[in-house]
Amino acid sequence: FYKAQQLLANNYYDYTLVIRPDIYPLEVLTLLKQHTKNKFIGYQWDGLKRFPVENIIPLFDRFFIFDHTDLTHPDYQSYKLHSITNFYFDMVQPLHIKNNKLQAYFIGDHQACRVAAIQHCAEILAANEVDIKFVIPTSKAKDIKCYKSKYITFGKQNRLSYYENLKHVDSADILVDFVIAGHNGLSFRHFEALYYQKKLITTNTHVKYYNFYHPNNIFIWGERNLDEIQEFLAKPFIQIDSHIVEKYSFKNWIKTILDTSNS
Template sequence: MTRKTIILAMPPSNGIVELIEKNLQFHGYEVTRIDSILKFKYNNLWERIYQFFHKHISRNNTYKAKLKAKQSLHKAQKLLANNYYEYTLVIRPDIYPQKVLALLKRHTTNKFIGYQWDGLNRFPVKDIIHLFDQFFIFDHTDLTNPDYQNYQLRSITNFYFDMVQPHHVKNNKPQAYYVGDHQVCRVAAIEYCAQKLAENGVDIRFIIPTSKPKDIKCYKSKYITFGKQNRLSYYDNLKYVNSADILVDFVIDGHNGLSFRHFEALYYQKKLITTNTHVQYYDFYHPNNILIWDERNLDEIQEFLAKPFIQIDTHIIEKYSFKNWIKKILGIHQF
């Protein structure tokens, strides 16, 4: 059977692009990644001099951006050549120059699809959304965003990577796991949660992948560790997810969509502590498995940990798999 062809355009960070690529291949797609075009370097000394002049003398920060856009377009043209693809999926399309997006669309024979897996208020896409055949958002509240009422947005959740199989790990003590970028709005909640879990006999693995002294100084808790060199790859992150008993999620201010952690907890059958109140409206929610807290009810942790984990229907779990997600987003199948 002929494999469907797809261009995958997204941020290259954290190794998640490699996992998405492998999961696409696992499910029968021939994948062409273009995240390499985002890597930028000056072609010569004169470009560096001009950039210094524009930034520090003219107070104009657009010169480097124009260089990046031009270089990205040239790389994309060379990479795609005369090839055409059935689908193109652009995740975080705001990071790609508009001319690159237009080029990708010309090389797409079936559907040109955008997915903003961050809130539209944080990363707007109003100037480029018209280029796409379909545009998906992960935060369902963006459907009522007044700036986007003239656009047909489609809501879709995140997913779990079904190519990676869970393996049961028996811990001597229950272990809680959290990893997330430094955000000032989450510091107090992270430290308070770690302290309460530790008081209830839980081993803590809370990771903030930063080596910036000004970020690290924000944390006083002894239970927080920091990524001093290379950031944790997403595949290594899933190893920690697999070995943990409890996953922890702290929503960013302004976000309402569910992070990957919710679907990983569902797939790996882990208990979840989350500050995202919207999870209670999903079909996989069960209070035995998911504790929603707002720093006022965290004393319920002991009771929550003692409750037996409730098995969720397999049909519901499969609904949030990558296999189902990619079929839905490409319009191949609706679960």
């Protein structure tokens, strides 16, 4: 709190955007609001059931959520919520790296609910002669022993900055996404795949309802017969209309977040 006071000093801002407000003490959020002249905005990019924020939603002038199903959840009907997807950072330009052999990339924290899917996917892709770069950045023995596949890498040294992660995204041919139980919103991987023009394998079935979905580009793991994965890998990537791609850029995202016309 005192560090926040020192940083803010006597400065006041037109807008304040707080991402993942559940990780900040209430007194810090209150202080931030006091230093905001126009709109105090929150964005929760995790499901409200996973990280509850009901007690702080009323503090914000506008509150955005990434899981659209929270809008109709009976527990949140008394709150004024706005739905918005995640995004990709358009200030980083893709290099469109070409590999001699297909490479699949996934990085994510250990979550017990997705261990089986991660292992199964790694084994299936390896059997189809895909290079595997699956990273769980943990050194905890109790977490590591949950995995039996030889294709998964561990260790805190693999905890990358987001920019370093994007380098791996750019050099991969296939991005892989394993939805966390209780989530319905799309992770950043979906939008990075769209922007970097990578194929995507995901366990999130909701992606088929988005305007950028194409079966050549996105394989919904667990919904289709896994025998089809070889056919999917062989299909050419289909270019998505640039207007659709731009819709999910950070530039468009921040404009939507700060727009007061629908307040």
